[in-house]
Amino acid sequence: MKLYAAIYIGSYEVAMKLFQTKKDEKPKEINCMRHAVRVIYDIFDYSEISLQTTEEICRILSDMKNTMEAYKIKDYTLAIGNTIHVASNEIFLLEQIRLKTGMIPVRLSNSEQRFYEYEAVSSGDYFEDVIKNSAIMVDIGGSSLQLTYFKKGSIVTTQHLDLGTFNMHKTMQKLKSVPNGREQIDTVIDKELETFLNMFLNDDKIEYLIIIADRKVPSGKKADITDKIIFGKDEFRQILEKEWNKNVFVEDTFTGSLERSLFILIREIIDMLPAEKVVIPNTSINDGMALDYLYKNKTLISNHNFKNDIINASWAIAKRYESYFPHLMTLEKLSVKIFDAMKRYHGMTERERLLLQVAVILHDCGKYISLNEASKCSNRIILSSEILGLSHKERQMIAAIAEYNRLDIPPYSELSGRFSASEYWTVVKLVAILKVANALDRSHKQKLKKADIHIRKNELIIGVGSESSIALERGLFTEKADFFEKVFDIRPVIVEEKR
């Protein structure tokens, strides 16, 4: 048995959950401490976090640290939400936390933050059933909203919209004196959602709508009722209506206005997105952090296959940018074979194998924008396309692999601002593999009908069988092989089977 603390500093609150963890068991929450803070207020009003809020955060964290110490907890994650990155003095907050509490915060990118939320939701027993056919997960934050579309059990796409509760509150304030202000607000929301619908859903029917938020989503739950999670759409509408009529929103107060924004957003979402049922999971980002900690430590195996999500989402991006699938599929197979054959020599893990796969799938997407600048465009597309399950750093690495597939990889000194030495070295190794694999389908005609890849002495033997000539591949292979050899000290050699 081990104890773990997940602490998260979000737009509205600092929350800590303490978990008891055991092998092959879901983490058991033993304490949950939440304290409201004015992070988002400060950021939107002054573009920075005030000294008062910084001190308050440090005081709360110190108190939480005391609780952790009382429980003798050593393993913890202190994550800082995406909203805080916007603050001009974020670095000051990080430093103050470090100095005053001794805790080292981890900055979460939007996709990392959403992924934790997603991990939490996906741990629900109901989850696989919910996404079995089709579902949309809506994650409403303070400054933005994330829509993730699931089809047949895995992610199709995930999109980030600037529609958070706080944004809505600001818009509402601006439109307060405008005639038909309420309708204008609905129009703003509808317009954003409509774009998403047109781009990704076409006429697909959606079975479930999963709604999570960093504020309490109204679900009619009372203290004495066992948590109900899944509601019929009309039933949920009635709950919303009932809560709305309770007149709990004191519009003049900030909290009241935020609650109101959340209600309006949810109401428009359930009206716009064609789902039959609504799921209101009872989870928080802290739950996701704990699960992630357990998955990474191999204490627990997830019910859900996140790797599939990442691969499928990558294919969805490739499809949107009209990449040539037969080439990508061949390349994926070849590069994975090389990776596996080289395992003893490169020392990389399954995670890097996944990065390679994603890089392969996305390496050509830049061609959609510019044939001439394809590498750079691929890099940009990857950096601006969110893939739930990949960290921001991982996305940067994938973007670099895609970019340097064609170009020469610069020396570390030029990339040291983006990567650590080990990250750089991973990029280099994966680029080397991708270059060799790509060279084997240089013609994009999938000439190789089979490829047996193995190591023999200091050579990576690529035994290929092809019905047509592979002269082009052979001709251009040497340069890629040289680079590969430089990286691994192993020479790739094409051995052609006799026809």
Place this chain on the structure above:
Amino acid sequence: MSRRFFWRNSENKGSLDKLIKEANVPEPQSIEEVSKEDAIDFTDPRYYENRELSWLKFNQRILNETSDDDNPLMEKLGFLSITSSNLDEFYMVRVASLKDMKNAGYKKTDLAGLTVKEQLSEINNVTRRFVSEQYRIFNTELVPALEKEGIRIVSNYESLTPDQSEFVDKFFENSIYPVLTPMAVDASRPFPLVRNKTLNIAALIRSNEKKSIISETENKAKEKTIEFATVQVPSVLPRLILIPSDNEEKDVFILLEQVIEKNLPKLFLNYDVVTAFPYRIMRNADFYLDEDDASDLLKEIQKQLKKRAWGEVIRLEVESRIDEKLLDVLKTNFSIDSKDIFEIQGPIDLTFLAKIPRFDERPDFYFREFAPQNNYRIRPGTDIFTIIREGDIFLQHPYESFNPVVDLIKTAASDPNVLAIKQTLYRVSGNSPIVEALAQAAENGKQVTVLVELKARFDEQNNIEWAKKLEQSGCHVIYGVVGLKTHCKIALIVRLEEDGIRRYVHLGTGNYNDSTAKHYTDCGIMTCSESYGEDATAVFNMLSGYSEPAHWNKLLVAPIWMRQRFYTLIDREIKHAKMRKKGLIIAKMNSLCDMDMIAKLYEASHAGVSIYLIIRGICSLRIGIPGISDNIHVSSIVGEFLEHARIFYFYNEGQEDIFMGSADWMPRNLDRRVEIVFPVEDDSAKEDIKHYLDVQLNDKRKAYHMNSRGIYTRLPRRDNMDSCSQHVFCREAEERSKEAREAIEAREMSDFDE
């Protein structure tokens, strides 16, 4: 361990079963009746009784104990003393608050439709009759009864023998004189601060200095000038002084103020004492605390406590034969209306009666001494945590000892596996062993969080002391929640065990006060149920300033969630009654004066739900109103122990729900305090509580029953002497404890034989 005890078959058993059996199954309603129902206004002021007047009735019920011949003599005096101190507090808080409202021009009426002025007027009338009755009992019943037993309280100084007189004078010179501070008022000395509730002697004095040889005018002026002087009767000395007696009388006491009064000339040399009488003032003790602006609650309360000494004088008590001129001086200087002056027909402030020294040779003067019994589940030598793990422990104080609660905290303090202890403290005893244990735990490196409610009325100073002591020991002390009083009684112990974290929780209806736990009837449970542990953790997070949880597993927590939850529980009974099923509610509490809660009970009664209320004190609900409260019965138990437990029973179609907790159904409990009511889920504990209610409902000796005119009456004394619920509980606790002891001995014997 077997849970079958003899007492389950006691003769008291059966009334609850009977109530369930006899609970209404309402007749179906006609359409006319249903539509008429909508028109009923359950909040009509005619259906309610003013809370202050109801409280005065409660104090009257205590006063009745002084005439109950079942009560031993000294206990009767004790009851009289309680009525006196109760009345003091009532004036300092309730009357003071009404006066504040009057001064602020408050126009609204109370739930019974009375204006502030009407309330004050009626309180004054009732109190005058009450005080008159107090002194009638004292003078005509208790003093003669004491004298019959050879105990005399000297009422007239002149009646002392020369020896006694000499003793008293010497006692004055040696013991009283050094601690007196006489204060005269003249042009250079303003009227002094007279402290709240203290007994004082007011005097008019005239100079008798030798005549001036220079100025004849000055001499004449001096002769004519009468000055006012006052001296506080020192509270450090006992009010009653035992003086030597002749053989016929065993014990003779004289009141301290009489001795001072007699020796007053010794305090004002060169003056003649024209007249002197004791008096006492009551000040407004209800202070306003602006918590939002108070950066340090502890300091702010200390500041306000000092101000309390200067609160407006709202009541003046003087001896009935006081000199008119002297009374005028007091009246003018205290700026008090004639209607707030009470002329007393005996010694002022009867609280001294509780301090008469104990007559150990006369056990018949007192209630049979009852030693709280060991709970039968607590086995000597077995770790308390192990016992709790075996099942929830239900404790009934004072029948069962409070020691297990103290032991739980003490054990936790020294247990190496305990990580944290969290507890609320509202009123604690002097030298509280719980405070000691908490301090020890902090010193042993545990994380100890204690919420000390600094706003606990009249315990503010005491609690400030505890708070400081705990802080010095390293405890994290929280001074309550801004804007709310934390009244809930909860302790949480976090322990690291082999299979992980386990939380032990104690929840109770009474304070963590080992002293009052011997006199107040309260209940509590100790549990390590996970859902209670989660809720308890959330409670302490909330009290520490963190956000409330999304939901509670078990607990009903005020002020946000409790009221609605009670409505839901009552509504369920209403629903059942409307479906022509049985509906039954039994609620035991200290006070019921929340209008909405009463309206809900009226609605339930109207729907056909049978309602039994056991309410010790204030009850603003009226019974027997046709179509409104026909199905409600109200009783009130006043006895040897102070009834203090809050228990709520809902029949729920036979799936009975039972709750206990710290909250009454008063607006302050439901809306302005942090309170916890918890469900009792352990079957065995549920049976125990049902039995508890059963016995109380069957009490034909000490229970009063309210009639439709709001009058409380008891059954004639000759009936059912054995049904006194408190005595039944004492007997049962002794039997249970004995049975458990015998079982242990038998087991030990058999182990020895083997």
